[in-house]
Amino acid sequence: MNKSGIYKITNTINNKFYIGSSVNIRARITNHRSQLNRGVHDNNHLQRAWDKYGEKSFKVELIKECNDEELLYEEQKYLDKIGVGENPNCYNIAKSAFAPTLGRELSNETKRKIGNANKGKMHTEETKAILSKKHTGKTLSKEHRHKMSISRTGRVCTKETRNKISDALTGIKRTDGTRQKLRESHIGIEISQEQRKKMAEGNYKKVVCITTGEVFESLKDAAKVVGVNYTNITNCCRGRQKHAGRDKETGELFEWKYLDEYA
Template sequence: KYVPIQKCSKLNNNLFKNKICISKHTYSTSTEKPLKLEEINYIKFYENAFNMKKDILNENKGKSGIYMLTNKLNNKIYIGQSMDISNRFKNYFSISYIKSQSNLTICRSLIKYGYHNFSLTILEYCNKSDLLTREQYYFDKLNPQYNILKIAGSSAKHTEDTKAKISKSLKGISVKGKSALSGKIQKEETKKLTSLKKLKESNPLFGKTQSENSKELMKQKALGRKHSEDTKLKMSAISGNPVNIYEKFTSKEFKLIGSFVSARRAGKFLGISGSTVIKYMNSGEIFKNRYKFSSK
């Protein structure tokens, strides 16, 4: 799970614990010869951010420090600091959060390439009062490409022109279903299917000739009769009744994260059955205290 540090046994300001080298850094922001990544005496290393999600969240609870995200496909890096690294990555692992922060280069890259193409390195744990100093140290030493501003604690405000470019760069990148985990860019064939799906959502009868069985199912629905869960799923697939999924954002607020043509499609998005979606949508209850379903 962790990668042992090499060449650190000769350094007096380092110590080993369970074969993991923990560096006691001296606080300096000097900008001498740039360091190579392999020369950094990091604390922990997670090779696959997605597969090791639980370890990342559990092992960094309440710990403040400096972390580094590395794109394994192009070797570009992002340096960040947090008073609670575990809480920071709870946000990173939330699709709705990284979509809301698409003005940040690192969030757009997570959407484009997928979490599994990023590794996470905990560069060091430090006191909260030292976060800015230590973050600046790594900015100077590693020159991270995903950090637009190289001044610790600064934030970027984008012009309308920049926002337009960001919006354009995100077009064609799917952020529904599992795409935020796989990072796949839509092919032309997929775009056509998506377009047809939108036509279907706006008009369920578009380009279709209804069979007698289909007509009977819709007639029963119109009469308000009670049906089995299986029948409800069939009617949903035929009529194209949409299902919206909302994710809890705060204790009282929810944000829309996806709209689907049927309960079956919505269930597939979360890895559950369509009947479960219908059950929670009809009852108004919150699924796993996180997701809410609605036809509106």
Template sequence: MGTIYRIRNLVDGKVYIGQAVNFEKRKSRHLWELRSNRHTNEHLQRAWLLHGEANFIFEILANDVAPESLVSEEQRHIDAHQSADFRLGYNKSPAAGSNLGVKYSEASKLKISAAHKGRPKTDEQRRRISETLTGKVQSAETIAKRVSKIKGLPRTAEWSARLRDAQTRRNGTLPLTAFGKTQHINDWAKEYGINTGTLRNRLKRSGMPLEEALTAGNHKGRRKDLLAS
């Protein structure tokens, strides 16, 4: 069963009408976002900062509402309070349970992103995202935009470590130890000025120990086991 509630400004009487399956949890979320200046409703957030938390109260308008009736009941209260009229309330959309017609500013988009960042996704959410993306091919424009965002950004130690781990999983190679130091094969090849493919062949095909493979001369592609012949 659900709840229809309102957030009322005691100074000017403006209200925000909302619905929730778990009212206490939804109230806590509202308070956290408002107190941290992250609420996605800019109108409500500005009023909260202007008048202060003490001038806002949460009130239950209808309790034990059947889930299938939540939207219609919320709509009834939005209409009754005229809360979608910015002069009387804080609801962005005149339609209950919908963001249809709402245009978000860049600041609101950033707040929405910040509010959702770090929140764990349920298995059902992951499944729906996977189904949505399955079979989709990114356009050249989309790829170019993603690259332009990443290009030029400094690599943090954490970022570099994640890239190395991804490379390890992709290539199926583990960090290698030589001369008292451990690093990936690409790093060894770069340090000693050796082509990565050449170093990998020396290790896998010729069976050389890493230290020998790093310091060996040019064998012109011949395998170690054939050098004596």
């Protein structure tokens, strides 16, 4: 059934059904079976029925073959006809073929199952290349960026994660265009007096280079000697990155701490 079109999954015990569409029905059904057998399918109605009656109680059929341009429009006709949300014999939850997750709220249990199912999965290099190409040049709206910012507020990275980020960024030089974008992104951001005070106090705290044992009167003094931006040393002291600067002769990376926190 390697075709493009509308398919139907029917429970042969009670004749309840699920309608879907795909440009590759064989692959889509394989994905359905995989998720259902692992108990992580995003359709709770279909998942519960599958758990109760078993895989052998379901059959799949192609109900209309159509090209990919017509696919979602044809699926929408079927969804409208069967009355999703009102028809007790229909397993479908989403009323729109164009936005199948619109308005859908996943339970904590479902989120947990999906998370466990995907834990440890790694993208292949080929998949990474496809994803990279797909997102290259894509510009996020201000609203989208704001939502991402809110979703990450309060999130604390583990030390291991911070070290990985630090290692990945070590040696990367920002282009003039990137620097300009960063400057523009901070225009209009208001910093409270309390935050300014903390920043000022931090700039004049004594720091120690753990690698060499040398103590500096302030972040800026250390940055001047080492030849890096003082914010990089700040990030090291706060655990946000692992290294800042390196020995010009040996190439050894420098680690930093605030002196009053260094034991």
